[in-house]
Amino acid sequence: MKNIPCTLRAVGLALTATLLVSVLGENTLLAAGGDLYLSDTTPGNIEQATPTSNGSVEGDFATALQGPYGLAFDKGGNLFVDNSGAGTIVKITPNGSKSTFANEPGRLNGMAFDANGNLFVADYDHGSIDYLSPKGVRNFWAFGLNQPAGLVIDHSGNLYVTERGANVVTKYTGGIRSVFTSGLVAPTGLAIDDVGVLYVVEENGALYKLAANGSKSAPIASGFGGATAVAIDATGNIYVAENAKAGFKSAVTERIKPDGSRGIFTASNQNLQALAVAPTGHLLNISTRATIQGGDNVLIAGFITTGNSTMGLLMCGIGPSLTGFGVTNALQDPTIELTSGGASYGSNDNWKDDEPSQIQATGLAPTDNRESAILKYINPGAYTTIERGKNNVTGIGLVEVYNLNTVFNSEVANLSTRGFVGTGDNALIAGFIIGGGEATILVRAIGPSLTAFGVSGALQDPTLTVRDANGFPVGFDNDWKQHQQAQIQATGIAPKDDRESACLINLAAGSYTAVVSGVGDTTGVGLVEVYRVK
Numbered sequence: 179m180k181n182i183p184c185t186l187r188a189v190g191l192a193l194t195a196t197l198l199v200s201v202l203g204e205n206t207l208l209a210a211g212g213d214l215y216l217s218d219t220t221p222g223n224i225e226q227a228t229p230t231s232n233g234s235v236e237g238d239f240a241t242a243l244q245g246p247y248g249l250a251f252d253k254g255g256n257l258f259v260d261n262s263g264a265g266t267i268v269k270i271t272p273n274g275s276k277s278t279f280a281n282e283p284g285r286l287n288g289m290a291f292d293a294n295g296n297l298f299v300a301d302y303d304h305g306s307i308d309y310l311s312p313k314g315v316r317n318f319w320a321f322g323l324n325q326p327a328g329l330v331i332d333h334s335g336n337l338y339v340t341e342r343g344a345n346v347v348t349k350y351t352g353g354i355r356s357v358f359t360s361g362l363v364a365p366t367g368l369a370i371d372d373v374g375v376l377y378v379v380e381e382n383g384a385l386y387k388l389a390a391n392g393s394k395s396a397p398i399a400s401g402f403g404g405a406t407a408v409a410i411d412a413t414g415n416i417y418v419a420e421n422a423k424a425g426f427k428s429a430v431t432e433r434i435k436p437d438g439s440r441g442i443f444t445a446s447n448q449n450l451q452a453l454a455v456a457p458t459g460h461l462l463n464i465s466t467r468a469t470i471q472g473g474d475n476v477l478i479a480g481f482i483t484t485g486n487s488t489m490g491l492l493m494c495g496i497g498p499s500l501t502g503f504g505v506t507n508a509l510q511d512p513t514i515e516l517t518s519g520g521a522s523y524g525s526n527d528n529w530k531d532d533e534p535s536q537i538q539a540t541g542l543a544p545t546d547n548r549e550s551a552i553l554k555y556i557n558p559g560a561y562t563t564i565e566r567g568k569n570n571v572t573g574i575g576l577v578e579v580y581n582l583n584t585v586f587n588s589e590v591a592n593l594s595t596r597g598f599v600g601t602g603d604n605a606l607i608a609g610f611i612i613g614g615g616e617a618t619i620l621v622r623a624i625g626p627s628l629t630a631f632g633v634s635g636a637l638q639d640p641t642l643t644v645r646d647a648n649g650f651p652v653g654f655d656n657d658w659k660q661h662q663q664a665q666i667q668a669t670g671i672a673p674k675d676d677r678e679s680a681c682l683i684n685l686a687a688g689s690y691t692a693v694v695s696g697v698g699d700t701t702g703v704g705l706v707e708v709y710r711v712k
Contacts, residue, residue, distance in 0.1 A: 213456045214409065214417055215239060215257060216431065217246040220448040224249070224259060224270070227431070227444050229415070234443050240270050249454035250289035250297060255615035255687045257454065258297060260286035267297070267310065272616070272686050280314035287406075287451065288329025288339060288368065300326035300339050307339065320350065328368030328407065330376065338376060340365040347378055347388065358392040367408035367418065367453070379408040379418050385434070399434050409453035417443060419450035459617025459687055460589045461710050465578040467500075467607040468597030470509050470567050474633075475703065477565040479577045479595040488555045489589075490582035492540055494529070495550035495565040497575045505603065509565075509573035514550035518561045526550040527568060542580050574604065592709040596628075599637045599694055599704040606694040608706040612687050617710055620669055621653070623679040623694040624705035637702035640694050642679035647689040653681035656697065669711050682711070 214234070216225040224246060226239035244263025251257055257270040258279060265283040270276050279297075288300035295312040298319070307320040307329070324343035331337050337350040342364050349358035364381040371377070376388040381404065384397035404422030411417075414436035421429045429450045433443040470477050483489050493516060497509030515525040526532055529544050529551035537543045537551050544551055550565075565577040581590050599606045612619070621644055625637035644653035655661055658673050658680040666672045666680050673680055679694075694706045 212411055212413075212458055214411070214431070214443070215249055215454045215456060216419065216444065216447060216450055217249050217259065217452040218429070218447045218449060219245050219247065219262075219451050222246060222263075224257070225444070225447060229411075229433075229443075232441070236444055236446060240268075240274060240276060243268065247451045248286040248289035248299060249452040250291055251454055251457050251615070252291050252295065252297075253457070253613050253687070255457060255459070257456075258289060260289065260299065260452075262286065267299075267314075280310050280316060282308065282310065282316060287327040287366075289452075290329050290331045290337075292331050292335060292337075298329060298331065298337060300329040302327060302342075307337075320353075320355070323348065327366045328378070330368050330370040332370060332374045332376075334374075338368060338370075340368050340378060342366055342381070347376075347392070349392070359388055359394055361394070362386075366406050369408045369410045369416070371410050371414070372412060377408055377410060377416060379405045381405050382422075385416065385418060398438075399432075399440055402432075404429075406451050407453040409455050411455045412458055417453055417455075419453050421450055457615035459612040459615045459685065459710070461581075461591065461593070461610055461612060461617070461708070463578070463580045463611040464590060464593040464708065465576055465609040466593070466595035466597065466706065467574065467576040467609075468595070469507075469573070469600050469604050470512075470565060470575045471572050471598055472567075472570045475598050476567075477575050477577050477595065477597045479563045479565075479579065479593065480560065481563070481579055481593045482560050482591045483556065483558050484589060484591045488557055490553075490555050491590075492537065492542055492578075492580040492582060493552045493554070493563050494542070494544050494578040494580075495526075495575060496544060496546075496578060497567075497573060498546040498548050499544065500574060500576060505574050507573050509567050509571065509575040511548050511568040511571055512550050512575050513566050513568050514552060514577070515564045515566075516552050516554060516561060517564065518556075518559055523554060523556070523561070524552045526552050540580070540582060589710075592707065594705060594707040596633075596703065596705045598701070599625075599640070599696055600701050601695070601699045606704050606706050608692045608694075608708060609689065610692070610708050611689045612685055616684060616686050618682070618684050619690075620666065620671060620707075620709040620711050621681045621683070621692045622658075622671075622673055622705075622707040622709075623655075623692075624673060624675075624707065625696075625702065626675040626677050627673070628703060628705060633703050635702050637694075637696050637700065637704040639677050639697040639700060640679055640704050641697055642681060642706075643693045643695075644681050644683060645691045645693065647691070652685070652690070653683050655679040655681050669709075671709060 214227045222243040224240040227234040248260040269279040284301035286299040297310040305323045328340040347359040367379040369377045384400035386394040407419040416434040429447040431444040495512035495514035497512040500508040516523040623640040623642035625640040628636040
């Protein structure tokens with residue numbers, strides 16, 4: 179089979195965590211979603227702590243740094259570190275590879291990325307905020323702050339920074355500075371959760387939650403000693419780094435759980451300056467390629483969006499442009515329709531007929547005028563995108579769903595696509611992109627059980643291969659009970675027929691392809707599904 183770029187017309191690569199372990203050796207730590215990362219300045223290390231029920235399992239993620247301070251993860255799961263002793267910012271990939279991102283003198287306690295990939299840094303000694311472009315170009319941004327320390331950016335692009343010397347949290351909206359919260363005592367660490375709620379910790383005082391108007395709550399916890407940083411994970415656990423905790427000779431990290439219980443999380447460090455939680459992976463974009471025939475044998479992509487806000491989605495029906503990737507018999511005139519609960523949410527034949535300027539502004543417009551696109555802002559729910567051939571023309575088509583959100587308060591949770599499974603290049607091919615870090619993904623290839631739903635000509639024995647963007651196989655299965663049976667059953671979404679296939683894989687941020695074929699070159703209607711397992 180040709181390695182045709184099915185994953186949303188452009189394929190990038192990040193090796194899976196499983197493969198990286200086999201390549202790098204069993205003792206190599208990999209950046210993992212939900213783990214806590216700590217900058218320990220005195221030994222020059224970045225520590226990785228994996229949560230357990232009563233503490234953590236710790237290890238070195240990166241060593242031989244020179245006075246590391248601030249930490250920040252980008253959407254790809256790369257960790258950026260202020261290597262203050264060398265006057266640089268170091269980029270560390272999920273597999274631990276280090277490179278210099280930019281020269282940036284100063285002691286940068288607070289670091290955070292905005293939606294455009296710019297890295298904002300708070301320079302404690304110089305009382306300023308700079309930002310680094312995605313290419314590492316330094317730009318001066320704000321001056322005259324009094325010991326700026328913790329720094330976060332919310333979903334709307336507002337920037338917040340603690341000023342330890344002024345006892346306030348300062349807010350920047352569109353570059354305009356204002357006092358957000360006052361009445362604090364030496365505030366240092368600042369964190370923001372997935373829904374935009376801020377948390378601030380005082381150096382030798384208490385931890386507070388901040389309301390939308392800047393008012394502080396009653397103390398969530400108090401009695402901290404030499405607190406320098408605070409972080410919060412996706413499940414609501416709050417972590418506070420302390421260098422002078424009463425009763426401890428070492429620096430410690432405390433964990434405050436959502437139920438209010440509190441305990442020591444790490445206790446083996448010397449001089450903690452920053453904390454960062456590795457982002458959990460999300461399905462950013464999904465696509466499926468298959469042969470589109472007449473009648474019921476169209477390309478049907480179902481997906482579920484979850485979260486707490488509307489999501490901007492661009493859905494495309496691709497055909498003619500596939501010829502440029504070596505696809506023979508490409509669908510020459512595709513149409514696309516979005517439905518939910520039996521109601522139509524819009525349809526399109528030629529993408530330039532509806533909202534062409536808005537679609538072009540996404541940078542993801544189809545490259546052929548005959549191809550189709552729908553741009554919609556939708557509420558969380560279950561949706562179906564149907565790609566057909568105009569006037570029942572047939573051929574190979576590609577349906578795509580792009581998540582236009584720049585933050586992860588809503589996401590595409592899973593994809594299921596039904597189509598005709600042929601032989602060779604006419605297999606059913608689903609592409610998906612993971613952003614934000616490592617994610618656990620369950621991919622299923624369904625066939626025989628479709629008969630119970632009235633599907634005629636169902637594929638009787640599907641096989642499944644999951645490949646990275648280089649075409650390297652990262653997962654394969656024929657009959658799902660032969661591999662990972664217990665783990666797949668534990669997800670609650672195991673296939674219903676023993677002949678169907680499934681792969682449960684931990685994948686790093688990047689692009690992947692799932693290919694469904696029939697055993698012995700058999701053909702029929704199949705279903706490929708991609709789930710993010712929480």
